Amino acid sequence: NAGVTQTPKFQVLKTGQSxxxxxxxxxxHNSMYWYRQDPGMGLRLIYYSASEGTTDKGEVPNGYNxxxxxxxxFSLRLESAAPSQTSVYxxxxxxxxxxxxxxxxxxLTVL
Amino acid sequence: KQEVTQIPAALSVPEGENLVLNCxxxxxxxxxxxxxxxxxxxxxxxxxxxQSSQREQTSGRLNASLDKSSGRSTLYIAASQPxxxxxxxxxxxxxxGGADGLTFGKGTHLIIQP
Numbered sequence: 001n002a003g004v005t006q007t008p009k010f011q012v013l014k015t016g017q018s019x020x021x022x023x024x025x026x027x028x029h030n031s032m033y034w035y036r037q038d039p040g041m042g043l044r045l046i047y048y049s050a051s052e053g054t055t056d057k058g059e060v061p062n063g064y065n066x067x068x069x070x071x072x073x074f075s076l077r078l079e080s081a082a083p084s085q086t087s088v089y090x091x092x093x094x095x096x097x098x099x100x101x102x103x104x105x106x107x108l109t110v111l
Numbered sequence: 112k113q114e115v116t117q118i119p120a121a122l123s124v125p126e127g128e129n130l131v132l133n134c135x136x137x138x139x140x141x142x143x144x145x146x147x148x149x150x151x152x153x154x155x156x157x158x159x160x161x162q163s164s165q166r167e168q169t170s171g172r173l174n175a176s177l178d179k180s181s182g183r184s185t186l187y188i189a190a191s192q193p194x195x196x197x198x199x200x201x202x203x204x205x206x207x208g209g210a211d212g213l214t215f216g217k218g219t220h221l222i223i224q225p
Binding site: 013033037040041042043044045048058090092097098100101102103104105 | 153154213
């Protein structure tokens, strides 16, 4: 079991560029999440997918889009990156009565 | 809106001490509470999960308690070691089925001095 995997691990973008962060889980979990972690702000929820075929906004969705490609995969897209999106991005998955499992994170810098 | 507060924000103690990290939350209608550890530049490692119907959970030298009615949880670390140095995060899931994600505290940065 690989758990939750994320690609890439590191990325540097210029303002206005686009990119997609990939996440996959092999635990057959229904729910998947994208969080961002910033110094002094803690972890905040960007988007979540309660089940395959559904997505919903979290606390800080502006500037992002998501796709739940299938039960395993949940991607996060930045259409036009801004310096304010410099952060560490974590993907997580969850099933009822269990703990959330997190991926190793993607460290994104937008210049 | 649920808010999670962790006290203290930072703690430095000598090796061997027993210590307590505190977590409080404003809305007692939670589904469960989870404690994580995060090492610098790394991801989150789940330490303990406490369901809303439980009072405590133990794993090795770690013991977490939950008092849902007062909105408090504590993480007790026995016989601390330098390898325990990390940031400890507390997070809760609301009773909306839990599918709407965790609400995190900002963490306690713990340093254990050799």
